[in-house]
Amino acid sequence: MAKGILVFAEQRDGKIKKVTYELLSASKKIANQLGEEVSAVLVGKGVSALANGLGEYGADKVYVIENDALENYTTDAYTNVVADLVKQNEPTAFLLGCSITGRDLAAQVAQRLDTGLLTDCINVAVENGQIVFTRPIYAGKAIITATIPEARPVMATIRPNVLPVDEPQAGKSAEVINVSANVGSIRTTVKDVIRQVSARPELTEADVIVSGGRGMKGPENFKLLEDLADVLGAAVGASRAAVDAGWVPQSIQVGQTGKTVSPNLYLAAGISGAIQHLAGMSSSKIIVAVNKDAEANIFKSADYGVVGDLFEVLPVLTQEIKKLKA
Amino acid sequence: MKIVALVKQTFDSEAKIALEGGKINRQGISLIMNPYDEYAVEEALKLKEKHGGEVTVVTVGPDEATEAVRQALAMGADQSILVNPGTEDIDEYTTAKILAKAVSGLEYDLIIGGFRAIDDGSAQVAGRVAEILNLPVVNMVTKLEVDGGKAIATSDIEGGSAVMEVPLPAVITAQKGLNEPRYPSMKGIMQAKKKPLKKIGLSDLGLDASQVAAKVKVLSYSLPPARAAGKIIPGEPAEAAAALAKALREEAKII
Numbered sequence: 001m002a003k004g005i006l007v008f009a010e011q012r013d014g015k016i017k018k019v020t021y022e023l024l025s026a027s028k029k030i031a032n033q034l035g036e037e038v039s040a041v042l043v044g045k046g047v048s049a050l051a052n053g054l055g056e057y058g059a060d061k062v063y064v065i066e067n068d069a070l071e072n073y074t075t076d077a078y079t080n081v082v083a084d085l086v087k088q089n090e091p092t093a094f095l096l097g098c099s100i101t102g103r104d105l106a107a108q109v110a111q112r113l114d115t116g117l118l119t120d121c122i123n124v125a126v127e128n129g130q131i132v133f134t135r136p137i138y139a140g141k142a143i144i145t146a147t148i149p150e151a152r153p154v155m156a157t158i159r160p161n162v163l164p165v166d167e168p169q170a171g172k173s174a175e176v177i178n179v180s181a182n183v184g185s186i187r188t189t190v191k192d193v194i195r196q197v198s199a200r201p202e203l204t205e206a207d208v209i210v211s212g213g214r215g216m217k218g219p220e221n222f223k224l225l226e227d228l229a230d231v232l233g234a235a236v237g238a239s240r241a242a243v244d245a246g247w248v249p250q251s252i253q254v255g256q257t258g259k260t261v262s263p264n265l266y267l268a269a270g271i272s273g274a275i276q277h278l279a280g281m282s283s284s285k286i287i288v289a290v291n292k293d294a295e296a297n298i299f300k301s302a303d304y305g306v307v308g309d310l311f312e313v314l315p316v317l318t319q320e321i322k323k324l325k326a
Numbered sequence: 327m328k329i330v331a332l333v334k335q336t337f338d339s340e341a342k343i344a345l346e347g348g349k350i351n352r353q354g355i356s357l358i359m360n361p362y363d364e365y366a367v368e369e370a371l372k373l374k375e376k377h378g379g380e381v382t383v384v385t386v387g388p389d390e391a392t393e394a395v396r397q398a399l400a401m402g403a404d405q406s407i408l409v410n411p412g413t414e415d416i417d418e419y420t421t422a423k424i425l426a427k428a429v430s431g432l433e434y435d436l437i438i439g440g441f442r443a444i445d446d447g448s449a450q451v452a453g454r455v456a457e458i459l460n461l462p463v464v465n466m467v468t469k470l471e472v473d474g475g476k477a478i479a480t481s482d483i484e485g486g487s488a489v490m491e492v493p494l495p496a497v498i499t500a501q502k503g504l505n506e507p508r509y510p511s512m513k514g515i516m517q518a519k520k521k522p523l524k525k526i527g528l529s530d531l532g533l534d535a536s537q538v539a540a541k542v543k544v545l546s547y548s549l550p551p552a553r554a555a556g557k558i559i560p561g562e563p564a565e566a567a568a569a570l571a572k573a574l575r576e577e578a579k580i581i
């Protein structure tokens with residue numbers, strides 16, 4: 001019989017991604033209510049050293065699947081080993097982060113196991129013994145709660161940066177189980193990996209994001225946002241207008257056809273606040289808008305607004321924050 | 327080269343959402359082809375122009391989805407299949423099962439879809455189709471080249487991009503940046519009216535509803551609480567910027 005909550009412990013370059021801790025904290029709560037255990041599955045090459053740390057965040061057991069062929073993520077290899085593990089252990093639920101990797105893997109595993117999958121959820125709870133998920137649809141314009149009544153495991157991906165991480169319990173360890181897995185045939189060959197090297201946090205995991213739009217007037221002016229990002233430890237985002245103008249890469253576009261983010265602080269400079277942009281950032285905790293047009297739509301969603309020329313506002317803001325932080 | 331494009335009709339991205347009887351009110355909503363599927367169709371057409379062949383569009387949806395199918399035909403696709411599931415009680419599993427069954431009756435070298443739909447946006451239907459048909463999948467592709475039985479695809483990965491080689495047939499999903507979709511020309515729109523549009527139901531595919539029954543059950547719909555407009559910080563730019571920094575620190579306690 002199905003039992004336990006299994007979490008996909010996502011790691012990159014030997015570091016556990018924050019969403020994994022968010023998943024573990026949430027899983028611990030639902031597992032307690034259901035009287036079940038939390039386990040995690042950690043996949044990669046040379047990752048076993050990361051296993052124990054997961055205990056502090058709530059994992060009772062950690063399954064470690066290591067193989068040279070698992071160094072780079074490939075849909076085939078990861079699907080094969082993870083789906084096999086899930087089949088053997090029959091958890092009640094299998095949760096992943098809604099990252100590029102988590103989303104890719106979840107769809108394949110769900111179909112292989114003939115089960116349902118709720119994507120990009122922002123909450124998970126137990127109601128009447130069922131695990132119930134909350135997820136935005138229509139780019140955040142509506143919200144559903146949904147469940148998977150019969151098929152097991154219940155599967156979901158959870159939006160990063162939304163659920164809280166509980167204080168880790170120092171010294172609490174997890175039972176580590178090494179699983180020898182068959183990676184199977186891998187049909188895709190990774191020819192090349194191009195990393196965007198950046199000292200800044202990743203957009204979807206950042207606590208603070210400063211974004212620029214058409215009002216930035218040119219790629220060179222993003223320097224103003226980068227300076228501000230440096231004092232805030234922030235990631236830099238952009239509107240589609242700035243991306244389509246070729247000023248900044250697609251990978252930093254926020255919105256309906258870009259990334260969905262929910263930082264503690266989102267600052268929009270020279271962004272009008274089109275509905276498709278709001279779709280990607282309206283779940284941010286605090287929104288700040290800097291726009292010279294007092295009528296700009298973005299002010300309707302902003303907690304704080306400054307009506308003014310961003311070329312005057314941003315440098316002063318950077319200096320003032322630097323002073324406050326000193 | 328034979329290409330199948332998976333096309334979904336979605337709500338327009340400007341659409342205002344309202345509830346009616348505890349569900350989403352579809353009245354008066356303008357419907358469009360999912361923007362990511364426009365990239366998929368465009369890429370299929372470019373490949374056809376380069377390598378020859380034909381493009382077949384497959385859609386699961388109600389009769390009104392005909393419009394999205396016609397748009398793809400007007401862009402230049404050759405033929406199309408619209409499967410009406412006959413119920414609204416469907417999920418991604420249902421949709422993928424139906425699509426896979428419809429596609430399995432076709433000849434194909436490549437199946438191309440969008441990486442996600444902008445409405446229900448689960449980003450899983452195309453991947454599920456790949457799994458059912460036992461095909462490799464590369465998601466979020468921003469560059470695609472096809473050559474001698476294999477595809478070279480550049481795809482978004484965590485923190486960068488990867489170049490993948492994959493044998494055909496395969497499933498590819500389009501990410502923004504793959505191309506600039508063409509607008510249907512007047513001639514294209516006229517020609518589309520004469521192109522094959524096969525409308526079928528589950529039984530025509532040898533499926534019955536129980537074989538594709540949804541796994542997910544929606545319990546409730548609601549609208550998000552509206553964000554209240556906050557305060558405008560008054561003053562000259564420099565003054566306002568300083569006051570903003572202070573408010574973020576002392577009031578919002580966020581920096």
Ligand SMILES: Cc1cc2nc3c(=O)[nH]c(=O)nc-3n(C[C@H](O)[C@H](O)[C@H](O)COP(=O)(O)OP(=O)(O)OC[C@H]3O[C@@H](n4cnc5c(N)ncnc54)[C@H](O)[C@@H]3O)c2cc1C
Binds near residue numbers: 242270274275291309
């Ligand atoms: C299907 C679809 C999907 C889309 N997806 C996205 C998406 O994912 N993300 C997205 O962002 N958009 C998306 N869009 C586009 C969206 O509709 C808007 O066109 C876009 O967000 C506008 O970007 P912007 O606010 O930077 O530019 P604009 O709307 O042109 O706004 C520029 C703003 O800058 C202000 N400004 C100018 N100069 C200054 C100055 N010196 N100081 C201060 N303020 C100044 C102006 O007052 C104005 O408000 C999508 C559209 C469609 C149809």
Ligand SMILES: Cc1cc2nc3c(=O)[nH]c(=O)nc-3n(C[C@H](O)[C@H](O)[C@H](O)COP(=O)(O)OP(=O)(O)OC[C@H]3O[C@@H](n4cnc5c(N)ncnc54)[C@H](O)[C@@H]3O)c2cc1C
Binds near residue numbers: 386414445447
């Ligand atoms: C809350 C909720 C309510 C729903 N209500 C309805 C409803 O009232 N009526 C109804 O018909 N369905 C309804 N559905 C089902 C949903 O629209 C289908 O499961 C849908 O086909 C999957 O869509 P997605 O947006 O998640 O696709 P994604 O997985 O995000 O789409 C990825 C790609 O797969 C392909 N694709 C996806 N769907 C189709 C399709 N239908 N035809 C062809 N290609 C496709 C496209 O290439 C697309 O770009 C509902 C789903 C949910 C979660």
